[in-house]
Amino acid sequence: MSGQPNSDRRTVRRQETRREIVGASWDLVREHGLAGLAMRDLGERVGMRAQSIYSYFASKHEIYDAMFLEGYQAFAIWMADAVDGDAAPDPTGAARATARAFVEFCTSDPVRYQLLFQRTIPDFVPSPDSYAVAVGVYAEFRERLSAIGVRDQATLDLWTAMLTGITDQQISNDPGGDRWKQLIDRAVDMLLADTRTHTNPESEKA
Amino acid sequence: MSGQPNSDRRTVRRQETRREIVGASWDLVREHGLAGLAMRDLGERVGMRAQSIYSYFASKHEIYDAMFLEGYQAFAIWMADAVDGDAAPDPTGAARATARAFVEFCTSDPVRYQLLFQRTIPDFVPSPDSYAVAVGVYAEFRERLSAIGVRDQATLDLWTAMLTGITDQQISNDPGGDRWKQLIDRAVDMLLADTRTHTNPESEKA
DNA sequence: GTCTATAGAATGATAGAC
DNA sequence: GTCTATCATTCTATAGAC
Secondary structure, eight states: OOHHHHHHHHHHHHHHHHHHHHHHHHHHHHHOOOGOOHHHHHHHHHHHHGGGGGGGGGHHHHHHHHHHHHHHHHHHHHHHHHHSSSOOOOOHHHHHHHHHHHHHHHHHHHHHHHHHHHSSSSSOOOHHHHHHHHHHHHHHHHHHHHHHTOSSHHHHHHHHHHHHHHHHHHHHHHHOOOOTTGHHHHHOOOHHHHHHHSSSSHHHTT | OOOOOOHHHHHHHHHHHHHHHHHHHHHHHHHHHGGGGGGGHHHHTTTGGGGGGGGOOOSHHHHHHHHHHHHHHEEEEEEEHHHHHHSSOOHHHHHHHHHHHHHHHTSSHHHHHHHHSSSOOOOOOOOOOHHHHHHHHHHHHHHHHHHHHHOHHHEEEEEEHHHHHHHHHHHHHTTTTTTGGGGGHHHHHHHHHHHHHHSSSHHHOO
């Protein structure tokens, strides 16, 4: 039959354990903060000694890297799902849906937001592979905004500032609540009006 | 003449050294990040052993607390100065000046912004005294926005989200530049238009 | 692959001589 | 008030037995 069945099984088992370790890491950073991830705690959580984890990941940064990659993949799926349901909605509706999806993704898991979109872990740099995925996913998001009418850089910068501003305030000053989230639609309307004023219709086709 | 001249001199000398330590702390956190402040480095910087600093501050948190207080006092002065120059400007001009002053204060010293307006040092809680000063200064800022026409909570939240969003993006993605800062006037115009739409003229006098 | 043992480097803070 | 000496803790990571 197929060659090296033992080897395959081992590979599968190994991948499962790696996933388990990454999953436990997410739990721990949600409890103790992103920088508070300790190999000892992690080992205890998955039922082995801290040193044994090095059989699966060469370093702690490699674990962060796996989380970083997983986070961006989750972001791509989340944003795709958020638009699938709507069959050709009006422009305002589409813009609101995109903005809501983005803020909801970020605030639903503050630590993940921190890992993906803020620079807060000392000395952590994503691997080239993970970074490439991140860049691709970000390009998708940019296209989504482009479809809404956000095309030039300055306008895009204004949108990202507004949406991350709402996100940050929500996370910092009303975690678990919706004090800033409920301002999303109002913010989008405001941004759309501004965008239409500042976008030259001629250059839109460029 | 006056009693206890020796004691007075000692007190003055002591205050000077405390100031020197706090100043060196600012330098160090700008170099190594807010969490990267180490007592050993600090001692080296002020020309004494790390242990000797404990004669001036009971703990590292007490040093953070002194920086926190100093930062809010600097904020109050900065914002007051920013408006003094303008003799009864038009409403839009006043709003722009306030927004520019706020963002400029924050981006001119990212670590200070982090200490004052973000929650990022593990286990650091300002002392009641310092916190009281912070609350007072924040109330002043709120009044300043109220003068611009920002009175209800939701509108205030939208303004803070926009201004901190611009600040965060500027610090994170274009440190030292002005890519987001140059959007301030546009953002203010946008916010003012929105604020006038959402504010009931009747309730403004309330 | 998991363990014990341990290296090696930081850190904040205290005790007590001077 | 400053020093030396030192404690106590925490952490990542490696070596080698089993």
